[in-house]
Amino acid sequence: MTPALLDIVDVSKTFRRTRTEVVQAVRSVSLTISAGETVALIGESGSGKSTLGRMALGLLKPDSGRVLVEGRSLYDLSGADLRSARVAMQPVFQDATAALNPRRTAREHLLQALAVRGAATEDQAAALLESVGLQPGSEYLNRFPHELSGGQRQRLTVARALAPQPRLIIADEPLSGADVSIRGQILNLLLDIKRERGIAYLLITHDISVARAFSDRVAIMRRGEIVEMGPARLVLTQPEHEYTRHLLAAVPALPATRSSIARPGHRCAPGLAR
Amino acid sequence: MSGNILELTDLTFSYTSRGRTVRALDAVSLFVAAGEAVGLVGESGSGKSTLARVALGLTPAQFARIEAGQIQIDGRDATHYSEDDWSRMRGNPVAIVFQDPLSYLNPVMRVGQQIAESIVRHTPELAVAPRVRELLELVKLPAVCATSYPHELSGGMRQRVLLAIAIACRPKLLIADEPTTALDVTTQAEILGLLAELRRRLDMAMLLISHDLGIVAQACERIYVMYAGRIVEWGSTSAVFETPAHPYARGLLHAANADRDSEGRFVTIPGDPPGVGVAPIGCPFALRCAHAMSDCTKQMPPAVLLDQASGHTVRCWLHRSDGAGGPQG
Numbered sequence: 001m002t003p004a005l006l007d008i009v010d011v012s013k014t015f016r017r018t019r020t021e022v023v024q025a026v027r028s029v030s031l032t033i034s035a036g037e038t039v040a041l042i043g044e045s046g047s048g049k050s051t052l053g054r055m056a057l058g059l060l061k062p063d064s065g066r067v068l069v070e071g072r073s074l075y076d077l078s079g080a081d082l083r084s085a086r087v088a089m090q091p092v093f094q095d096a097t098a099a100l101n102p103r104r105t106a107r108e109h110l111l112q113a114l115a116v117r118g119a120a121t122e123d124q125a126a127a128l129l130e131s132v133g134l135q136p137g138s139e140y141l142n143r144f145p146h147e148l149s150g151g152q153r154q155r156l157t158v159a160r161a162l163a164p165q166p167r168l169i170i171a172d173e174p175l176s177g178a179d180v181s182i183r184g185q186i187l188n189l190l191l192d193i194k195r196e197r198g199i200a201y202l203l204i205t206h207d208i209s210v211a212r213a214f215s216d217r218v219a220i221m222r223r224g225e226i227v228e229m230g231p232a233r234l235v236l237t238q239p240e241h242e243y244t245r246h247l248l249a250a251v252p253a254l255p256a257t258r259s260s261i262a263r264p265g266h267r268c269a270p271g272l273a274r
Numbered sequence: 275m276s277g278n279i280l281e282l283t284d285l286t287f288s289y290t291s292r293g294r295t296v297r298a299l300d301a302v303s304l305f306v307a308a309g310e311a312v313g314l315v316g317e318s319g320s321g322k323s324t325l326a327r328v329a330l331g332l333t334p335a336q337f338a339r340i341e342a343g344q345i346q347i348d349g350r351d352a353t354h355y356s357e358d359d360w361s362r363m364r365g366n367p368v369a370i371v372f373q374d375p376l377s378y379l380n381p382v383m384r385v386g387q388q389i390a391e392s393i394v395r396h397t398p399e400l401a402v403a404p405r406v407r408e409l410l411e412l413v414k415l416p417a418v419c420a421t422s423y424p425h426e427l428s429g430g431m432r433q434r435v436l437l438a439i440a441i442a443c444r445p446k447l448l449i450a451d452e453p454t455t456a457l458d459v460t461t462q463a464e465i466l467g468l469l470a471e472l473r474r475r476l477d478m479a480m481l482l483i484s485h486d487l488g489i490v491a492q493a494c495e496r497i498y499v500m501y502a503g504r505i506v507e508w509g510s511t512s513a514v515f516e517t518p519a520h521p522y523a524r525g526l527l528h529a530a531n532a533d534r535d536s537e538g539r540f541v542t543i544p545g546d547p548p549g550v551g552v553a554p555i556g557c558p559f560a561l562r563c564a565h566a567m568s569d570c571t572k573q574m575p576p577a578v579l580l581d582q583a584s585g586h587t588v589r590c591w592l593h594r595s596d597g598a599g600g601p602q603g
Contacts, residue, residue, distance in 0.1 A: 044458035149546045179317040180485060184529045184542030191539065206458065213532035213540065250463035252488035255515040257527045 003071030005168050005200050006033040006056060006089070011065030013051055025051040027224040028065065035167060038194065038201040040211035040232065042247070043221035052221070053172050053204045057091055058082075070167075087116055090161035094173035096153035100145040106134075106156055107141040113163035132159040132189055151182040158189060162197075169193075172204040187214060208251050212236045220244045278346065279367060279447040279479050280329055281305040285343035287328055298324040300503045301343065301574075306447055311473060311480045313490030313511065315526075316500030317547045322483045325500075326451045329481075330370055331360030348446065365396045365443030373452035375432035379424040385435050386410075386420025389442060396443035409438040412475070414468060430461035434468065441472060447479045448472075454489060466493055487530040491515055496585070499523045502548045502558035504574070509586030519580055519588040522559045557591070565592055 013026040026048045033039050043049040054060040056067060058074050067074040069085040077085055093099045100109060107125055114120030114128075126137030132155040134140045145153055154174065161169055171190070175183045187210065193199055205211055211218050212232060219229040220241065228241040239245045287299040298321045306312045316322045327333050329345065335357070345352045348367045352359070364370075372378050380388055389409055390402045397405070407417050413434040424432055433453060440448055450469065454462035466489060473480055484490050490497055491511055498508040499520065507520040518524040528541035535541055545562040554560070560570035569575075569591045578593045580586045 044460065151546055179547055180487070180526055180529045181317060181543035181547060184532070184540035185544075187532070187540045188542060208459075209530075209532045213534065247460060250459040252463075252466070252486070252492040254488050254491050254527065254531055255512060257515060257518060257524070257531070 003068065004032045005035045005037075005070060006031075006202070007066075007068035007071075008032070008052070008056060009066045009068065011052070011055055011062040011067065013048075013055060013060065013062050024224050026055070026062070029221075029224070029226050030065075031219060031226065031229075033168060033200050033202055036194070036198045036200050037217065038203065038215045040203045040205055040215035040218045041221060042205060042208060042211050042218055044206060044247075046223075047221040048224040049204050049221050050172055053091075053170050053202065056202065057089055057170055058086055083116075087164045088166055089168045089170055090164060090166040092154075092157055092161050092169055092171040092174045094176050096150070096157045096177065097145060099157050100153060102145055104144070105141065106143050106148075106159075109156065109160050110163055113160045116164040128159040128163055129156075131162065131193075132156070133185075134159070150178060151185060154178065154186055155189065158186075158193070162193065166199065168200045168202065170202045170204070173206070174203075175205070175207065175210060183210070190214070208236065208248065220247065278305045278307050279348055280481065281344075281346040282325070282329070283344040283346070285328070285345060286341040287324065287333075287343075288339055288341055289333075289337045290339065291337055297341075298503055299328065302500075302503070302505050303343075303577075304498055304505060304508075306479050306481050308446060309473075309477055309479050310496065311482065311494045313494035313497040314481060314483045314500060315485065315487055315490050315497060317485055317526075319502075319547055320500040321503040322500050323451055324503075326370060326449050326481070326483055329449060330364055330368055331355055331357070332370075365392065365440075365445065367446040368449065369440040369443060369445035369447070370449040370451060371433070371436045371440050371453050373455045375429070375436045375456075376424060378436060379432060381424055383423075384420065385422050385424065385427070389420070389435070389438050392439045392442040405442070409442055412441065412472065413438045428461075429457050430464060433457065433465055437465075437468070437472070441476060441478070444476065445478060447481065449481045449483070451483045452485070453482070455484070455486070462489065469493065487515075487527060499526070502554075504558060504589070506557075506559065506590065507586075507588045509581070510584035513581060513584035513586040517586075519586070519593055520559075520590045521563050521565050521592070557589075567591060 008029065008031045010028045010030050011026060012028050015023045015025055017023055029052060041049045055062050061075050069088055072085055074085055106129065110125040110128055111120045114124055126141060129137035129140050134152060134155055148156060175186055178186060203215060215232045217230065218232045218235050219226045222243050228235055228239065228244045235244065236248065239248060282302055282304045285299055285302045288295050288297045302325065314322050340353060347363055386406050389406050393400060393402050393405050406420055410417055410419060415431060415434050454465050457465065470493065472478065482490060482493055494511050497511045497514050498505050501522050507514060507523045514523065515527065518527055525543040529543060533541045543562055548558060556571040556573050557575060560566045575589045575591045577587050577589050578595045580588060580593065
């Protein structure tokens with residue numbers, strides 16, 4: 001049996017706030033992601049979801065427990081092994097403006113990320129830009145982050161994440177900063193990447209409608225623990241845990257829109273709409 | 275008297291900075307009647323927060339200018355109000371709460387004192403201490419919170435403090451500008467519930483400004499949809515949500531629902547929202563619209579009433595008052 005892409009086993013993390021006050025951010029959480037799978041980690045602020053994401057990325061060492069990347073224990077690796085494990089997972093963050101260097105062009109951002117895999121060329125960078133919908137790529141190479149719109153900036157961070165050819169993207173609230181009309185564009189981009197490249201996602205989000213539409217499995221986190229986990233369709237329609245029910249009830253429902261959209265291929269499939 | 279607490283008529287408003295003029299509101303008409311809950315939705319840069327500030331005279335006088343139109347507050351013409359005139363309107367009849375309570379509360383002043391300021395300013399005839407207790411009770415905060423500093427409270431509690439300050443002056447209209455955007459969904463639900471209860475108990479109208487269509491659908495009877503400084507569609511919430519007429523409103527609703535098309539792709543609105551102050555000739559949405567025709571880039575379409583009972587009105591060339599319009603959706 002091939003090992004799971006990412007296997008988080010019983011990890012815990014405690015932060016010390018003051019001399020006496022400690023915060024248990026994550027309490028013995030286990031989570032497995034297989035190749036090509038999309039898992040949404042849902043929780044409110046302070047639930048520990050970002051801490052778990054950072055531990056999965058190798059950015060924060062857990063107090064106890066293990067993080068296995070394709071069977072290898074991430075925090076026991078060093079040198080070339082550690083680099084190759086890290087290349088397998090790439091992050092996309094919420095605030096694209098903060099995640100990009102304002103003094104570097106799109107070319108510099110991408111060449112640096114491509115260099116992880118060896119010699120990088122400008123053509124590869126341009127191709128990456130086109131793969132995230134920034135066409136023609138050559139035109140965007142010389143742009144600085146401030147010369148891009150919010151949606152384009154998030155596309156650039158996705159292109160950078162794709163550069164080392166990862167097998168898993170860990171996206172921490174990638175849509176929170178985006179307007180509603182842009183959100184669908186970024187979701188479609190993530191969907192295309194998943195279909196074309198078979199990349200797995202750990203999507204960290206507080207947005208239940210996004211999790212519902214996008215993920216195969218969901219894990220609901222509260223106060224450092226995963227309280228419920230299972231297929232998205234099941235957990236988000238027939239929640240077992242009281243907290244999940246409470247969370248779902250708090251999401252304001254939209255009345256059903258009766259209009260269809262005249263443009264072909266732009267129609268809402270009735271089976272998929274809420 | 276019309277019974278409207280707030281009424282904007284064809285209001286065109288611009289900011290000028292370094293010789294550049296940016297039109298933030300373009301011929302905007304909107305009203306809020308006594309006691310009703312009205313929603314204003316739009317994306318960032320659409321001008322919805324500018325509208326809130328204009329309605330309270332909170333725009334910087336040296337940069338801001340009303341080019342045309344009229345503001346009426348509680349039956350009085352406020353279009354040419356001075357700062358002194360405005361300061362008499364704030365708190366009562368119109369009060370406001372903002373998105374980020376932390377930046378509107380004084381960090382080194384106890385919460386009770388900050389609520390008291392508002393009481394002393396607007397209702398000096400009342401005994402302050404009992405009124406502070408009463409207000410805290412109204413927003414469902416324990417009385418001990420009066421001695422807390424803002425940093426000691428959670429985000430939801432801070433928003434309650436801001437609400438207590440706003441209702442201290444017994445406003446007829448509360449403008450809530452993204453009041454729950456910084457909060458978690460469960461806290462958001464509590465604040466929305468509190469807003470509804472306060473409206474009932476104090477017989478207060480509300481203008482709820484949000485990018486979140488869900489909370490507006492839940493809380494408001496009528497809704498206005500804004501795009502690039504213009505109001506493109508309005509009417510009863512049920513009419514606009516069930517049969518959106520403007521292509522932008524339709525796209526926004528599908529996007530908010532994370533709806534997918536027959537190929538399993540998310541329904542989106544192509545392109546980017548226009549930058550602030552980009553004022554194209556004609557309909558501002560034409561550049562992103564799948565139904566754009568030659569008329570769209572020539573002239574802003576007039577308002578067309580679609581349904582008398584719900585007041586459902588749209589500004590789009592697809593809907594023409596003579597009934598000779600294009601596809602009706």
